[in-house]
Amino acid sequence: MFYQSSLLLVVSWFLFFVFCLRWTRSKKSPVDYPPAVPGLPVFGNLHQLGSLPHRSLRALAEKHGPVMVVRLGRLPTVVVSSPAAAQEVLKTRDLAFASRPDSSITDRLFYRSQELAFGKYGEAWRQMRRIGVLHLLSQKQVHSFRKVREEEAAALVARIRAAAGPVNLSDMMIDFTSDLICRVALGRTYADAKGGGSQLRALFGEFSEIMGLFPVRDCIPWLGWIDWLSGLDGRARKIGLELDALLEKVIAEHRHRRKLAAKIDANDMDLVDVLLSLGDRDDDASSSNISLTMDNIKGLILDMIIAGTDTTKATLEWAMVELIRRPEEMAKVQEEIRRVAGPRGEEIREEALKGMEQLKAVLKETLRLHPPGPLLLPRESMESTELQNYRIPKGTRLFINIWAIARDPALWDKAEEFLPERFLGDSDAGAATLDFRYLPFGAGRRSCPGAGFAMASLEVVLANLLYHFDWELPHGMSAEEMDMDEVFGLVVQKKSSVILQGRPFEA
Template sequence: MEVSPFLALLLLALLSLLLFFFSAGRKTSPSHAGGRSLPPSPPGFPLLGHLPLLGSLPHRALLSLAASHGPVMLLRLGRVPAVVVSSADAAREALKTRDPAFASRFRSRMTERLFYGCDMAFAPYGEHWRRARRVCVLHLLSQRCVLSFRRVREQEAAALVGRVRAAARDGAVNLSDLLISYASSVTIRAAFGDCSSYGLGGGGKVRKVFDDLEELLGSGTLGELVPWLAWVDTLTGLDAKATRTFEALDGLLEQVIADHRERRRGGQRVGDDGGQRDFVDVLLDVNEEEDEAGGLWFDTVTIKAIVMNMFVGGIDTTFASLEWAMAELINHPDEMRRLQEEIRAAVRDDDHIIEDHLNKLHYLKLVIKETLRLHPPAPLVPRETVEDAELLGYHVPARTRILVNVWAIGREPTTWERAEKFLPERFAEDADMDQYMLGQDFTLLPFGAGRRGCPGAGFAMASVELVLANLLYHFNWSLPGGASMVNMDEQGGLAVRLKKTLHLVAMPWCSE
């Protein structure tokens, strides 16, 4: 449920009481652990630590704090210590030089509840994570697997163009809704195959559930950080919402897996109509192979957890990247015209774009790369230390949460000239996406780096390139009502999105 005005006033009064006892002028003295210096830390609040400083957009607040306290900074999030990394040098040391020491992920109550405590993305470093990641990389997200879903992407991109064309007849197009429908459809078809039997065509029925899931993952629980405020999670309805969301998704996944198993018993392999096996079918293969070998670790619960990871990563990354790219291009019409000219010259006599065209589109890759620099899908990359470690000369104790602010690193003024400007040409000599998707350049980390880097980057970017090219080939775009700029305010969450829905006028373009 929504927080009532009365509750909001109650919480405000509580925070005001704490602020009354806080002396803002008090400076934090240098911290030491066994004679070793901990990272610098700004003044905090009693009991809450630095939580009130984060606000609704933590990546921005943390950049402001780093400007005063340095690229490696210690915060107290309630009772939980967290080190914030805000520079390329610090990220390189944490995610490459000392990657094994920083290789875990912290467990939260929310991820435990929503991902069964046995997924891949949020799993702590260990044997389960290694085996789960190996299955995902080899069987679900390899280059061969990504290519095998080409037909799905091309069909859904063509369907999106058709929906835009139909919506444009009635005025401005709600492009945000259409983009998330596209991202959901591609991901659901890859995960489930023929999703029509589950009532998921276009992603409409499940949209609200996935929106709730993302909101829950982005919010976390206050009681975990400040135990004496655990009652707030109940009073605001957060606990009830988490239960409802989990039950809805769990019921859907149980239905899908049971249906796949039933068809397999009849000798069928479930897949998309093009013959490609979907994620659930592949994971059931792994389950049966492990069962025959006497290893039962990869059970139904683990399959559900990994499919949930695929949903969150695939939908969020694709949708957020596309929405930010379109918003930036609307605000930079010269860059949009240049990209449209490139696309239309490359396609020429064809009436639609397929993936064969994408290798000819050099400027398209520059635009996507610049979009990822300014708007990384996940602005804060979480880690946790598995042992005592050092970072730029500071001591970081074992089991300390690490937050790598990739949003801040992408705007570091010592690295990027005119860092706040949208300038795709800055990458003119370096259009290759692989080093960024693999986390090999620590000045730009949209998908993280090291052994915990996102293995699904190739899957998401294939969807982004194809749809962006199609939208700019088939339509000329503008803002309704004579407006000249998209409002670029952000909405926080697991993936940071535009705060306001992107409504645009789409004028069909004819090549003749």
């Protein structure tokens, strides 16, 4: 009897201890999973994304909160729409959210995602990040391509002068960006053959469009046959083969050049030269403690080409559209550019850009209203973690809706208006990047390593366009008539082309 009483007492105390321990831990642990948006069986919330997911997700966040879960078929996906949550993902818990989810499209087009943009987080990815930051896109490397940027900006100005009438700026800008990136990354343009420019434009445009799609097989595997039936598989295969053929041609040309030259001067090296010098040309073995396979090299080259073409073109388009719709802002920035540059009568040199604060503000405001990647690239949690006191299981996908954050009226005065002045001087908006209200290039481990090159390119070409021409809408068209519709893809772009009349300015 005494033994039974003692055993009961011990068990009671043990259960009490376990209860207290679990209660204490529960007080310290997250409250629950993020609120889930109600959806359909099997399909989840796919039908609610629409053609412009960043806008649809903002509308859902207004109802369900700044941290919510949408289900893309079988895939639970967290969507973040506040600076505080974005800061936690990109800074406080950056390592936990540093990986990328699986994607059949990126695996097919980016060499099984063995590159920088879509590669899984790990030692191989960290090595490529170091290569990107130190060897490909360092401040020194960006500066070394200054002459190329200036020459391509001058060539764009010459083409507009030669047109002597309304011009399709969209086509001219994609020519500018593709020529610039090809020269920097590949050593020369690949638009010099008959029809080469239009073919390259079409290829990059198709690539961007397909990268903005959600393959059914990723969301609902047993319905993967729909991707074949819809033609998505065929399109992806065709684009992949065409891009690989281009990269094979580029690498073969560079290897031939390296064989002919005993040593290539560092000042004459493009990004492919740098990558080939880091990797081994014959057996993909390591070189200088850096191991790069041919798939790594091709993937990194593709990263540079794709990241630098449509993003730059889209930002230039939106900047010109916003300025043409607000003549007073156009006048301010043109007065500054022409005053700082002086009566040169030639292309604007990059050293003159340092004093053009209004120009920089115009570009920052353009990127606030029209970030090229409004949802950034998706992340995946590498471990079970927390976010704003919610539980986030390992393997959860996550999007950050930087477009919604940058247009939140609670965070920005006159959030939907184009007001470059908000980025001038010591205004509160100047610290927006630090408080995670302004994230066009992301932040943390997965931030865009090409931000410096992108801004240098944008500044020099926009300065040249605004210095050399007074712009107006053609055929008496009014600003209110301009089509501002977007099209979603890897980069969100203006749906219709920008047609403007540029009248040469005489200093």
